[in-house]
Amino acid sequence: MSAPHPARLAALDLLDQVLERGLPLSEDARLERLAPAERATAARLAAEVLRGLERADKILSGYLRKTPEPRVRNILRLGCVELCTGGAAHGVVSDCVEIAARGKVTQGAKGLVNAVLRKVAAEGPAIWGKLRVPRLPKWLRKPLVDAWGPQVVAEMERAHFNGAPVDVTLKGARPEGLEGTLLPTGSIRLENPGQVSVLPGFSSGDWWVQDAAAALPVKLLDNVSGLEVLDMCAAPGGKTLQLAAAGAKVTSLDLSEPRMVRVRENLDRCGLEATLVVGDALEHQGQYDAILLDAPCSATGTIRRHPDLPHAHQGEKISELIGLQSWMLDHALSLLKPGGRLVFATCSLIPDEGECQVEEALARHPGLRVLPPEQDWVEERWRSEEGGLRLRPDFWPQRGGMDGFYMAVLTRS
Numbered sequence: 001m002s003a004p005h006p007a008r009l010a011a012l013d014l015l016d017q018v019l020e021r022g023l024p025l026s027e028d029a030r031l032e033r034l035a036p037a038e039r040a041t042a043a044r045l046a047a048e049v050l051r052g053l054e055r056a057d058k059i060l061s062g063y064l065r066k067t068p069e070p071r072v073r074n075i076l077r078l079g080c081v082e083l084c085t086g087g088a089a090h091g092v093v094s095d096c097v098e099i100a101a102r103g104k105v106t107q108g109a110k111g112l113v114n115a116v117l118r119k120v121a122a123e124g125p126a127i128w129g130k131l132r133v134p135r136l137p138k139w140l141r142k143p144l145v146d147a148w149g150p151q152v153v154a155e156m157e158r159a160h161f162n163g164a165p166v167d168v169t170l171k172g173a174r175p176e177g178l179e180g181t182l183l184p185t186g187s188i189r190l191e192n193p194g195q196v197s198v199l200p201g202f203s204s205g206d207w208w209v210q211d212a213a214a215a216l217p218v219k220l221l222d223n224v225s226g227l228e229v230l231d232m233c234a235a236p237g238g239k240t241l242q243l244a245a246a247g248a249k250v251t252s253l254d255l256s257e258p259r260m261v262r263v264r265e266n267l268d269r270c271g272l273e274a275t276l277v278v279g280d281a282l283e284h285q286g287q288y289d290a291i292l293l294d295a296p297c298s299a300t301g302t303i304r305r306h307p308d309l310p311h312a313h314q315g316e317k318i319s320e321l322i323g324l325q326s327w328m329l330d331h332a333l334s335l336l337k338p339g340g341r342l343v344f345a346t347c348s349l350i351p352d353e354g355e356c357q358v359e360e361a362l363a364r365h366p367g368l369r370v371l372p373p374e375q376d377w378v379e380e381r382w383r384s385e386e387g388g389l390r391l392r393p394d395f396w397p398q399r400g401g402m403d404g405f406y407m408a409v410l411t412r413s
Ligand SMILES: C[S@@+](CC[C@H](N)C(=O)[O-])C[C@H]1O[C@@H](n2cnc3c(N)ncnc32)[C@H](O)[C@@H]1O
Pocket: 232, 233, 234, 235, 236, 237, 238, 239, 240, 253, 254, 255, 256, 259, 279, 280, 281, 282, 294, 295, 296, 297, 347
C-alpha cells in the first residue's frame, strides 16, 4: 500500500491534539514541517471534521458496537467527514486504513476501519444532509441560550457549521486584481481566496486578513490622525495596522513576546510604524488621546474560523478572563486623557464579557459615558441597550456572516 497523504496524517494529529489533549489547532509545531499547501489542507480537513463532529459520530454509531480507542475513533471521524462531504471513496478509505496499519495502537483496528468506512462510503452521504446542524457543547450552549434564546443560538450554530469567508482590510487603495466584494463597512470579502500570500497586494502590504467585524472597533474611533493611541492588547496586530494606517502615533502593547514578533512582521510587510512594547497591560503607564482595549476573552465569537474552540476546553477560564477584563478596563481608563475615547472590545458571544463589562464600568466610574456610534454603516439591530454594538455570527447570513464581537466607545470628562 502507498504512504498516506501527509496532510491527512497531519489532520489526524491535529484532531488528536484538540480532542484528546485539549490543545488549540494553532499550536502544533509539526505542521511547520509541511509544505504551505499541505499545511493548509491539513488545517482545513481538521476544521471540517470538528465542524461536522456531531454528524460523524451519529453516522459512525450506526456501524460500531462499542466506542473504539481514541486514535481509531479519530481516523474514522476523519474518513467519515471526508466521505460524506465529497471525498473520493477509494482514496479516503485506503489512506485511513493505511494510517491505522502504521500505528502501534491502531494496527489491530485496520480491518474495522476498512469495514466501517466502506459502509460509510456507501450510505453516509445520503444520511449526512438529513442530520441536524451540529450543536455547541453544553458548557457553551447553555449560557448562550440564556442570553440570546434557542432560536438565535440555532442560527449561530448554522453560521459556525458554514465556516467563515476570508475578509481583508485595505491599507489604502484596493490593489488591481484583488477579487472580492466590498462590504458596507469597508472590508473586502475575498472570492475563492486559496493561498492568500500569493494574491495581488499581499507582498506589497496593501492589505491584511481581518474579519469584517474585527475591523470595526478601530473604525469606531473615527479620525485618529496625529493622536497618541494605545493598542493595549495588540497581537497579532490587525488593529495596530489599522490605527497606524489611519495616521495615529500608536503604542502597541502585548504580554506575549512571540505574538509581538508577528505584529512586527505585519507592520514591516505593510510599511507601517508603531512603538512596540512587550509587557503587562495592567502595569503600563502613560496618557493617551485614545485607547483600544481588545481584551483577552473566550474568543467564542470566532468559532466559525476556530471550530476547535468549543472542543478544546470546557470554558474553565472564562470567569478568570471576566475578572481580568474589568481590571484592564479600569486601568485603561486611568491612562485616558480627559475627553479622550476608549473602545472596549471582545470577540465573545457571552454578555458577561461585553455588555455587562460596560454596564458595570459605568456603575464603578462616575462621569464615564458611552458614546453610541454614529457611523453610517452601523445597522440598528447591532445596537445594544447600554450604547455599544453587538455583532453575531448569524448576522449578514446572505453575505456569509461575520465574527461575533462586542464593542463600545467610552469617554470621561
Ligand atoms: C483578542 S487578542 C488581541 C487581538 C489584537 N487586538 C488584534 O486585533 O490582532 C488578546 C491579546 O491580549 C494579550 N494579553 C493577555 N493578557 C495580557 C496582559 N495582561 N497584558 C497585555 N496583553 C495581554 C494576549 O497575548 C492576546 O494577544
